[in-house]
Amino acid sequence: MQSIGLSGDVTYRPASWEIRNRAVFVRAEDEGEVSAQSLAYLFRASRKLAPRLSVYGQYDYARDGEDVSTGALDTGWAYKLRISATADFTDDFRWVESFYDSSDWRISHVAALTARVHSFLSLKVSHSTRYVNFPPAGFDNTDTIAAVALVAKF
Numbered sequence: 772m773q774s775i776g777l778s779g780d781v782t783y784r785p786a787s788w789e790i791r792n793r794a795v796f797v798r799a800e801d802e803g804e805v806s807a808q809s810l811a812y813l814f815r816a817s818r819k820l821a822p823r824l825s826v827y828g829q830y831d832y833a834r835d836g837e838d839v840s841t842g843a844l845d846t847g848w849a850y851k852l853r854i855s856a857t858a859d860f861t862d863d864f865r866w867v868e869s870f871y872d873s874s875d876w877r878i879s880h881v882a883a884l885t886a887r888v889h890s891f892l893s894l895k896v897s898h899s900t901r902y903v904n905f906p907p908a909g910f911d912n913t914d915t916i917a918a919v920a921l922v923a924k925f
Contacts (some may be wrong), residue, residue: 774799774807791815809835817849824850841871857887878902885922893922 778795792814799807810833817827829845847865854860861883869875883897899916906912 772799772801772806787819789815789817791817807836809833815845823852824848841869843867843869854884859885861885872905875905877904891924893924895920895922 774797776795776797778793780793781791783790793812795809795811797807797809798805812832813829815827815829817825819825826848827846831843831845832841833843834840845865845867847863850862852860861881863879863881865877865879867877867879879899879901881897881899883895885893885895887893895918897916897918897920899914899918901914901916903910903912
């Protein structure tokens with residue numbers, strides 16, 4: 772078995788902007804036959820509108836094998852409010868539409884409160900709502916998740 776993976780990520784930050792390009796390629800062979808191959812590309816432009824609010828637009832492309840190849844438009848916002856020296860509130864909204872099928876659009880919204888409890892350890896409480904306009908068979912359109920996590924940053 773032989774596999775190779777390559778990736779690159781370039782970020783440019785002129786005043787109030789962040790421009791990002793990322794590409795990932797993976798290929799695996801087993802006994803001379805290709806068993807997996809994928810390519811992903813992302814272009815993202817985000818702009819800070821206020822000290823705590825930024826908006827972005829993003830183009831994603833994914834190719835996974837011979838039968839999956841699609842692009843998607845992704846846009847949204849990221850809001851962050853520092854409540855205290857040890858606590859933050861974040862509000863992230865995302866809208867994604869597939870170029871392959873215009874009825875395949877999704878919305879996600881995540882609100883979270885994070886409090887530092889140690890120099891590298893934080894407690895995060897979040898609520899997520901995800902809506903998929905065209906869900907796979909057997910799945911609902913809307914999911915909600917309430918989560919509590921211990922986050923370590925090194």
